[in-house]
Amino acid sequence: MAKNYIVTTYQxxxxxxxxxxxxxxxxxxxxxxxxxxxEPKLEWTxxxxxxxxxxxxxxxxxxxxxxxxxxxxxxxxxxHRSASTEEKLVKKYDKLLDYxxxxxxxxxxxxxxxxxxxxxDDFLLFSRVIxxxxxxxxxxxKPSNEALAADIDIKKFKKSIKNEKRFDNAxxxxxxxxxxxxxxxxxxxxxLIHSDM
Numbered sequence: 712m713a714k715n716y717i718v719t720t721y722q723x724x725x726x727x728x729x730x731x732x733x734x735x736x737x738x739x740x741x742x743x744x745x746x747x748x749x750e751p752k753l754e755w756t757x758x759x760x761x762x763x764x765x766x767x768x769x770x771x772x773x774x775x776x777x778x779x780x781x782x783x784x785x786x787x788x789x790x791h792r793s794a795s796t797e798e799k800l801v802k803k804y805d806k807l808l809d810y811x812x813x814x815x816x817x818x819x820x821x822x823x824x825x826x827x828x829x830x831x832d833d834f835l836l837f838s839r840v841i842x843x844x845x846x847x848x849x850x851x852x853k854p855s856n857e858a859l860a861a862d863i864d865i866k867k868f869k870k871s872i873k874n875e876k877r878f879d880n881a882x883x884x885x886x887x888x889x890x891x892x893x894x895x896x897x898x899x900x901x902x903l904i905h906s907d908m
Contacts, residue, residue, distance in 0.1 A: 741759055856900050
């Protein structure tokens with residue numbers, strides 16, 4: 712059952728990477744390098760952020776990338792079993808053995824495990840690593856408050872524009888819903904919107 716969870720979780724990760732590509736392109740006008748044949752999507756994504764590859768890897772975390780790559784190969788082995796994939800899996804697993812104590816202290820799971828011993832802890836580790844990678848990538852590609860303020864269509868809020876408190880609450884709700892931004896950043900974006908009105 713855990714292997715099925717890993718396959719499903721990987722599909723969600725790939726969907727995130729596709730959406731991230733579009734979002735980061737929108738905010739940073741990145742000229743993307745062509746993806747090489749058989750180049751993993753995460754690797755390609757790391758090469759195509761608004762930072763250098765080295766800076767991106769440092770912010771995302773080399774260990775997280777290694778773990779992600781191991782479970783990507785687990786997924787490949789589940790869906791397209793081959794001898795070459797199994798060899799790569801063993802090599803990736805053996806590399807991760809050196810980090811098991813660190814992984815346990817960071818994620819509180821008994822994982823990763825060998826392919827034939829994959830269990831629920833592997834699923835937990837993989838999903839937590841994906842979440843951390845996604846968070847790091849979003850932090851890297853975060854647009855400026857000015858860009859976010861310019862992106863909000865205030866015409867949608869015509870009805871509440873006469874009542875400043877209502878208008879502010881509507882705009883803050885939009886900022887939170889669309890961008891997941893609250894607190895001080897939301898207030899700054901709101902001030903920028905007011906200054907442009």
